[in-house]
Amino acid sequence: MAWHRKHLLDTESLTKDEILTILDTAKAFKAVGERAIKKVPALRGKTVINLFVEPSTRTRISFELAAQRLTADIINFSAEISSLKKGETLKDTTRNLEALNADIIIIRHSAAGAPHFLARFLNASVVNAGDGAHEHPTQALLDAFTIREKKGRIAGLNVTILGDILYSRVARSNIWALTKLGARVTLCGPPTLVPRVFEQMGCRVSHRVEEAIEDADIINLLRIQHERQRKTMFPSLGEYSSLFGLNQARLARTKPDVLIMHPGPINRGVEIDSDIADCERSVILQQVTNGLAVRMAVLFLVNGGKGPQEVG
Amino acid sequence: MAWHRKHLLDTESLTKDEILTILDTAKAFKAVGERAIKKVPALRGKTVINLFVEPSTRTRISFELAAQRLTADIINFSAEISSLKKGETLKDTTRNLEALNADIIIIRHSAAGAPHFLARFLNASVVNAGDGAHEHPTQALLDAFTIREKKGRIAGLNVTILGDILYSRVARSNIWALTKLGARVTLCGPPTLVPRVFEQMGCRVSHRVEEAIEDADIINLLRIQHERQRKTMFPSLGEYSSLFGLNQARLARTKPDVLIMHPGPINRGVEIDSDIADCERSVILQQVTNGLAVRMAVLFLVNGGKGPQEVG
Amino acid sequence: MAWHRKHLLDTESLTKDEILTILDTAKAFKAVGERAIKKVPALRGKTVINLFVEPSTRTRISFELAAQRLTADIINFSAEISSLKKGETLKDTTRNLEALNADIIIIRHSAAGAPHFLARFLNASVVNAGDGAHEHPTQALLDAFTIREKKGRIAGLNVTILGDILYSRVARSNIWALTKLGARVTLCGPPTLVPRVFEQMGCRVSHRVEEAIEDADIINLLRIQHERQRKTMFPSLGEYSSLFGLNQARLARTKPDVLIMHPGPINRGVEIDSDIADCERSVILQQVTNGLAVRMAVLFLVNGGKGPQEVG
Numbered sequence: 001m002a003w004h005r006k007h008l009l010d011t012e013s014l015t016k017d018e019i020l021t022i023l024d025t026a027k028a029f030k031a032v033g034e035r036a037i038k039k040v041p042a043l044r045g046k047t048v049i050n051l052f053v054e055p056s057t058r059t060r061i062s063f064e065l066a067a068q069r070l071t072a073d074i075i076n077f078s079a080e081i082s083s084l085k086k087g088e089t090l091k092d093t094t095r096n097l098e099a100l101n102a103d104i105i106i107i108r109h110s111a112a113g114a115p116h117f118l119a120r121f122l123n124a125s126v127v128n129a130g131d132g133a134h135e136h137p138t139q140a141l142l143d144a145f146t147i148r149e150k151k152g153r154i155a156g157l158n159v160t161i162l163g164d165i166l167y168s169r170v171a172r173s174n175i176w177a178l179t180k181l182g183a184r185v186t187l188c189g190p191p192t193l194v195p196r197v198f199e200q201m202g203c204r205v206s207h208r209v210e211e212a213i214e215d216a217d218i219i220n221l222l223r224i225q226h227e228r229q230r231k232t233m234f235p236s237l238g239e240y241s242s243l244f245g246l247n248q249a250r251l252a253r254t255k256p257d258v259l260i261m262h263p264g265p266i267n268r269g270v271e272i273d274s275d276i277a278d279c280e281r282s283v284i285l286q287q288v289t290n291g292l293a294v295r296m297a298v299l300f301l302v303n304g305g306k307g308p309q310e311v312g
Numbered sequence: 313m314a315w316h317r318k319h320l321l322d323t324e325s326l327t328k329d330e331i332l333t334i335l336d337t338a339k340a341f342k343a344v345g346e347r348a349i350k351k352v353p354a355l356r357g358k359t360v361i362n363l364f365v366e367p368s369t370r371t372r373i374s375f376e377l378a379a380q381r382l383t384a385d386i387i388n389f390s391a392e393i394s395s396l397k398k399g400e401t402l403k404d405t406t407r408n409l410e411a412l413n414a415d416i417i418i419i420r421h422s423a424a425g426a427p428h429f430l431a432r433f434l435n436a437s438v439v440n441a442g443d444g445a446h447e448h449p450t451q452a453l454l455d456a457f458t459i460r461e462k463k464g465r466i467a468g469l470n471v472t473i474l475g476d477i478l479y480s481r482v483a484r485s486n487i488w489a490l491t492k493l494g495a496r497v498t499l500c501g502p503p504t505l506v507p508r509v510f511e512q513m514g515c516r517v518s519h520r521v522e523e524a525i526e527d528a529d530i531i532n533l534l535r536i537q538h539e540r541q542r543k544t545m546f547p548s549l550g551e552y553s554s555l556f557g558l559n560q561a562r563l564a565r566t567k568p569d570v571l572i573m574h575p576g577p578i579n580r581g582v583e584i585d586s587d588i589a590d591c592e593r594s595v596i597l598q599q600v601t602n603g604l605a606v607r608m609a610v611l612f613l614v615n616g617g618k619g620p621q622e623v624g
Numbered sequence: 625m626a627w628h629r630k631h632l633l634d635t636e637s638l639t640k641d642e643i644l645t646i647l648d649t650a651k652a653f654k655a656v657g658e659r660a661i662k663k664v665p666a667l668r669g670k671t672v673i674n675l676f677v678e679p680s681t682r683t684r685i686s687f688e689l690a691a692q693r694l695t696a697d698i699i700n701f702s703a704e705i706s707s708l709k710k711g712e713t714l715k716d717t718t719r720n721l722e723a724l725n726a727d728i729i730i731i732r733h734s735a736a737g738a739p740h741f742l743a744r745f746l747n748a749s750v751v752n753a754g755d756g757a758h759e760h761p762t763q764a765l766l767d768a769f770t771i772r773e774k775k776g777r778i779a780g781l782n783v784t785i786l787g788d789i790l791y792s793r794v795a796r797s798n799i800w801a802l803t804k805l806g807a808r809v810t811l812c813g814p815p816t817l818v819p820r821v822f823e824q825m826g827c828r829v830s831h832r833v834e835e836a837i838e839d840a841d842i843i844n845l846l847r848i849q850h851e852r853q854r855k856t857m858f859p860s861l862g863e864y865s866s867l868f869g870l871n872q873a874r875l876a877r878t879k880p881d882v883l884i885m886h887p888g889p890i891n892r893g894v895e896i897d898s899d900i901a902d903c904e905r906s907v908i909l910q911q912v913t914n915g916l917a918v919r920m921a922v923l924f925l926v927n928g929g930k931g932p933q934e935v936g
Contacts, residue, residue, distance in 0.1 A: 033725045034725075035669070036669065037668055037669030037670075038669045038670070038671065038725060039668070039669040039697075044349055044351070045347070045348065045349030045350045045351040046349075046350070047350065047377060047380075057701060058720065061699050061701065061721075061724065062724065064699055065671060065697065065699060065724055065725075068671075068697040068699075069669075069697070073351075073377065073380040073381070075373050075376055075377060075380075077369060077373060087577075087579060088576075088577035088578070089580070092576075092577065092578065092580075093577075095597055096370065096576060096577075096597065096600050097373075098597075099597040099598070099600035099601045100373065100374065100377055100600060100601065100604055101345045101346075101350060101377075101601065101604065264712075264716075264720060265711070265712035265716065265717075265720075266712070266716060267711060268713070268716075285719055285720065285722075285723040286723070288720050288723035288724060289723045289724065289725065292724055292725065356661055356663070357659070357660065357661030357662045357663040358661075358662070359662065359689060359692075385662075385663075385689065385692040385693070387685050387688055387689060387692075389681060389685060399889070399891060400888075400889035400890070401892070404888075404889065404890060404892075405889075407909055408682065408888060408889075408909065408912050409685075410909075411909040411910070411912035411913045412685065412686065412689055412912060412913065412916055413657045413658075413662060413689075413913065413916065
């Protein structure tokens with residue numbers, strides 16, 4: 001189906017068909033990234049703003065490269081050096097950016113709902129690059145892209161997301177996207193980080209890792225953000241690792257063709273053993289490559305692209 | 313008349329005809345910003361350096377986008393991470409930038425006169441993006457552009473600049489530009505911030521806001537920089553707001569077609585009531601849009617452009 | 625000879641012919657920098673990453689401009705805001721960058737050997753922009769380029785490097801490059817900073833500046849990094865300056881056509897008298913200009929260019 005949305009705010013409000021249009025468009029753009037000249041003129045003369053109120057080198061660079069490969073002009077705007085520090089409201093800051101004829105504003109913000117708030121009054125397209133603990137839709141889309149690419153389908157697969165679910169926008173966006181696409185999602189981690197309330201989103205909740213991964217086709221490991229987590233959530237990194245970390249013993253009891261995924265940056269030795277991160281079941285780096293293609297697709301579509309048939 | 317200057321250092325030394333050439337050229341570039349492809353190849357293969365020794369996201373981005381839309385290559389250079397911290401002189405830093413075949417160096421500096429100093433020895437063009445409390449010429453030019461666009465003329469209009477005049481480079485550049493163009497300028501604010509000495513620049517000085525705005529065609533509100541101002545200048549933000557802030561009661565006693573301007577970022581509830589900032593008399597966001605066009609014009613002209621007839 | 629290396633890691637492993645190929649290619653690119661349109665499409669659609677784990681505005685900008693003039697897309701990645709702070713390993717960070725289809729990763733790192741480490745596992749080309757106290761090959765190449773340009777040759781010339789040799793990657797890279805090209809290299813400075821062990825690299829070591837410079841064709845002054853140096857290395861900047869600084873009295877006793885070089889940023893009044901830095905024997909700014917041409921050549925060659933005959 002032809003894309004018609006102006007913004008990409010979340011995966012919750014996307015239909016299955018819309019998700020598939022993004023994935024198909026991303027597939028066309030992935031081929032561009034493999035050419036000698038990795039550029040298409042799709043967004044030539046368009047202005048994209050990377051508004052990162054919460055810092056993130058990794059996602060910022062992925063969007064920046066995506067815009068460059070679409071031949072857009074891109075401006076990086078980080079909060080540390082901005083008028084936001086002088087007391088300007090987010091609304092005023094973004095209306096100022098729009099007044100510079102910005103076509104697309106990509107926003108990363110620590111407050112859940114910030115992109116939705118902007119979309120209510122901006123004429124520019126808004127792309128959510130992560131809002132608080134709410135959503136990170138392009139991460140979920142690149143995860144879905146990677147699963148489909150490796151497994152040939154998503155419907156009917158068992159996807160286990162392992163780690164800090166409670167505070168994870170990646171988990172939320174994944175749950176919405178994967179369940180729409182027909183996967184069965186299991187969430188696993190300590191009870192403090194994986195409360196039963198997630199069952200209301202259509203997931204299975206498990207607090208025993210062996211049980212959660214034994215039938216998994218995909219294990220998506222979330223980063224334990226030890227720089228953020230409160231001590232009350234779990235006793236120590238060592239204890240987390242011994243109870244929930246993916247190690248060889250646990251991997252040995254999974255399906256032989258299970259895919260290991262992780263949004264990065266990985267903590268080797270915490271949520272994942274170092275050798276597993278580098279093993280052939282791990283598609284962690286392919287996720288990064290696919291992220292670029294997905295973000296090219298998203299920028300292309302919110303700017304008026306209709307679908308993969310338009311990718312040059 | 314054909315432009316012939318290599319630098320844009322201030323509005324004080326510009327003639328009326330030179331200002332009009334910039335405004336006419338900006339008008340031609342404003343049309344470019346409204347196209348689907350917002351670029352022209354005017355500065356293709358030219359190198360522009362954004363040398364911001366004093367930080368300013370807003371002005372930096374406006375110049376960066378202006379350069380991008382002229383298809384120039386642009387480098388951002390901020391003082392925090394530069395050799396200036398290692399004790400290199402400003403002269404050496406800028407001669408090094410010039411040795412990189414820079415064509416235009418845009419400088420924001422906390423020291424008044426820094427751009428004029430550079431222009432004495434550099435072969436590259438120098439554009440002043442704000443020097444201490446001295447001048448901020450592109451802001452004054454975009455203000456003049458906006459007035460002319462909205463009112464059809466500048467000569468004969470009453471322009472009231474309200475706020476911290478003493479420390480404001482925006483005020484100084486506006487006074488020079490507007491009086492050359494035939495406007496009558498009134499300055500208003502607390503006596504500590506608006507000393508009588510400004511009468512020598514050809515302005516009326518008033519310390520009563522009602523008097524200052526009653527005949528105004530334009531009210532240009534300056535930001536109260538509460539992060540900088542000394543306590544000795546005025547007792548409190550609340551007192552400033554009650555004595556000089558633009559509110560509905562005061563606005564009701566002005567001309568019905570008065571334009572409300574502000575260089576941004578605005579302090580809602582301090583120098584301007586929030587609803588006035590968003591009302592239809594406010595052209596604050598149009599100023600931002602026009603700033604981009606004015607900066608494109610300035611970069612184009614200092615690089616050898618002659619005037620609007622050359623804009624493609 | 626045709627270039628065939630994928631990385632530029634150091635000057636130690638380059639052959640004389642390889643160095644000459646770089647210099648010849650740089651000469652062709654220098655001409656590009658003097659054109660009205662300072663760009664060639666040689667790296668169009670290629671992605672270059674400026675990975676500066678140790679900050680350096682000067683070198684970063686030179687590489688950034690070099691990439692822009694080759695029409696590459698370039699991303700700046702500085703460590704302060706990166707995942708490296710979240711505990712990600714350098715290997716993981718760079719493999720992630722490579723997964724974004726990066727063609728060339730330029731790295732500045734405080735650890736000696738970091739670029740060599742990356743070259744072992746990355747498919748992208750690696751360019752060393754300075755690694756600890758080990759090497760800074762593009763600086764040595766631009767120094768060699770400047771000497772050859774000014775003197776017509778390098779073989780048989782006397783080059784004296786004066787200053788902090790012990791901690792200087794510039795010195796090490798210069799020694800390797802210049803001795804391969806047939807110059808005689810003398811190192812001079814306080815015994816604490818210029819130990820006799822450097823004689824094993826084929827250099828003369830002198831601790832008396834008058835002796836070291838009297839026959840010099842080139843004096844290359846290194847920056848005294850007073851922000852880093854320990855007090856134990858020399859008593860004070862004043863004492864360093866009086867014993868080793870290049871002043872008029874010392875310059876008067878050198879060859880009349882001696883070239884004064886310095887990698888910058890210079891400390892006027894410390895390692896060099898202010899008027900000497902600006903005198904006609906000084907080629908300090910030409911070094912900067914040549915650095916851009918050398919870096920264009922290096923990016924061009926590691927990306928598959930064969931030599932100067934291919935420069936458009």
